[in-house]
Amino acid sequence: MQLIFEKSRPGRGCTILPVCDVPEVQLPEQLKREQPLPLPELSETDISRHYTALAKRAHGVNDGFYPLGSCTMKYNPRIDEEMAALPGFTGVHPLQPAATVQGCQKVLDTAKAYLCEATGMDDITFQPAAGAHGEFTGLLLIKAYHEARGDLHRNKIIIPDAAHGTNPASAVMAGFTVVTIPSNADGCVDLDALRASVGEDTAGLMLTNPNTVGIFDSNILEITDIIHRAGGLNYYDGANFNAIMGVVRPGDMGFDVVHLNLHKTFATPHGGGGPGSGPVACKEILRPYLPGCAVAGDSAPKLQVKGFYGNFLVVLKALTYMMTLGAEGIREACEGAVLNANYMMSGLRDLYPVAYGQRCMHEFVLSLEQLKKETGVSALDVAKSLIDYGMHPPTMYFPLIVHEALMFEPTETESKETLDEAIAVLRALYELAYSDAEQMHQAPHHAQIKRPDEVQAARHPVLRYQR
Amino acid sequence: MANLEQLKFAKSHEWVADNGDGTFSIGLTDYAQKELGDLVFVNLPAVGDDVTAGEVFGDVESVKAVSDVFSPVSGVVAEVNEELLDAPQLINEAPYSAWMIRVENVGDTEELLTVAEYDAFIAQGE
Numbered sequence: 001m002q003l004i005f006e007k008s009r010p011g012r013g014c015t016i017l018p019v020c021d022v023p024e025v026q027l028p029e030q031l032k033r034e035q036p037l038p039l040p041e042l043s044e045t046d047i048s049r050h051y052t053a054l055a056k057r058a059h060g061v062n063d064g065f066y067p068l069g070s071c072t073m074k075y076n077p078r079i080d081e082e083m084a085a086l087p088g089f090t091g092v093h094p095l096q097p098a099a100t101v102q103g104c105q106k107v108l109d110t111a112k113a114y115l116c117e118a119t120g121m122d123d124i125t126f127q128p129a130a131g132a133h134g135e136f137t138g139l140l141l142i143k144a145y146h147e148a149r150g151d152l153h154r155n156k157i158i159i160p161d162a163a164h165g166t167n168p169a170s171a172v173m174a175g176f177t178v179v180t181i182p183s184n185a186d187g188c189v190d191l192d193a194l195r196a197s198v199g200e201d202t203a204g205l206m207l208t209n210p211n212t213v214g215i216f217d218s219n220i221l222e223i224t225d226i227i228h229r230a231g232g233l234n235y236y237d238g239a240n241f242n243a244i245m246g247v248v249r250p251g252d253m254g255f256d257v258v259h260l261n262l263h264k265t266f267a268t269p270h271g272g273g274g275p276g277s278g279p280v281a282c283k284e285i286l287r288p289y290l291p292g293c294a295v296a297g298d299s300a301p302k303l304q305v306k307g308f309y310g311n312f313l314v315v316l317k318a319l320t321y322m323m324t325l326g327a328e329g330i331r332e333a334c335e336g337a338v339l340n341a342n343y344m345m346s347g348l349r350d351l352y353p354v355a356y357g358q359r360c361m362h363e364f365v366l367s368l369e370q371l372k373k374e375t376g377v378s379a380l381d382v383a384k385s386l387i388d389y390g391m392h393p394p395t396m397y398f399p400l401i402v403h404e405a406l407m408f409e410p411t412e413t414e415s416k417e418t419l420d421e422a423i424a425v426l427r428a429l430y431e432l433a434y435s436d437a438e439q440m441h442q443a444p445h446h447a448q449i450k451r452p453d454e455v456q457a458a459r460h461p462v463l464r465y466q467r
Numbered sequence: 468m469a470n471l472e473q474l475k476f477a478k479s480h481e482w483v484a485d486n487g488d489g490t491f492s493i494g495l496t497d498y499a500q501k502e503l504g505d506l507v508f509v510n511l512p513a514v515g516d517d518v519t520a521g522e523v524f525g526d527v528e529s530v531k532a533v534s535d536v537f538s539p540v541s542g543v544v545a546e547v548n549e550e551l552l553d554a555p556q557l558i559n560e561a562p563y564s565a566w567m568i569r570v571e572n573v574g575d576t577e578e579l580l581t582v583a584e585y586d587a588f589i590a591q592g593e
Contacts, residue, residue: 165532165533180523180535396531397531397532398532400532400534403502454505454530455505455507455530458507458508458528458530459507459555459556
């Protein structure tokens, strides 16, 4: 397929921008380009066909099953998009007088109340633009808390080895040193290792519960208590919030601060790079350090991690989602997510060993180590083979503590028929691995893009079009 | 390539070589590079940094994932193999030649295995 630049023809074009209806202002000469920007020149038909062709090559939740573990690729109701497209919400500016945007204020206040209730927290900031941005913000709150108390030696954040990769990255970005603790035989926090790692330098713990192998850590109250007794604070990575929403709350588990991925759990299409929304909710003790908005007229200098109120329209979609479902519906969605994951896991575990535990929460991790040893067919081969059946591959090779891992998160919005089909395909692939491994090494056979050279792409990425 | 009999191995899949001049070279084992797959990035500490036995001193990124690399010994980084930063594939091609760091003032060490013990340790895990 040609790039849009390659389709360009000199002199071709279309009228997208309206005629200028204000006096023209000339930029100073020294700020002007010496050469015109080499933008592609295309007709509206060319552009429309180009992007439609790209869309046909992509796979989204609207195309088929998308069990990408840890990403919660659920179906997003159309009504959320409709609300976010209302002109009263899209046509506002954060600097216009507050009296003229009372509706938007009500949206933020209501979303704040609901999300604080759902997380068991006291206050929230909507500034962070996505999950890892939320982690970073939450860690800065923990840092500010210790600093305000004159407790300046707490520079270590404890993180289990099964954590999302963003956790240690965020901690380092926020200026902490990471202490990694091993998981126990159940894939949960090793309490002895945790006790041994806390001390006067403990700033806090970062944890997701259920953890990355899909197990709810039943020692959670003891875990958060160990940290509190050591003088640290507990950070809840809300990436797996879909597994607990409406049932249990991070605030009740002993956590002090939590981020939510509104674009995962609370319905906004994601995976294409945004916009997302990673609000951070916290307990009363952290409230003074929450990011503020520079225009709010506050005198005290506050943390600011993004302009104004973050990605407001994503918050609006989340509020629409919550109001559509109601408290009961939120709980049902969560229960459906857990039920679907357990149903799918039960249909596979006799062939593909489950890494940990008898029951899972919203996702589960299979280990294909045995299959690879016996047939040479790897987790990658199975994932690539799924593409030929119109399914998006699951998350691969994560968490790192499981070898040849495939991590499935079916979400609550898939029907029993879809799950049955996925189970049947995966069982057929298992048989195929023993009868014709070579066919799986070559998969996908029917996709437009087969196996990109990932090594070359990582070592020598070509990120810009060059004539 | 180094004589494997003269190397010591950590259970976290690093090798250590005594260079005989007070410095020790550290790299990734053949088993580790095979498990990781093709490496695309390598992160190394700076000369003068402290490393601690059993703790992370750098990381390697393959197409699959980023993995920490643990130091089998405590000491001070005397030299880093900067060639790896541009050519991480050297670790895949010749893991026992592609040293990552050289450490001096070595104090503590992890529990280290001989090549026979390390092979047995891997076989046991599989």
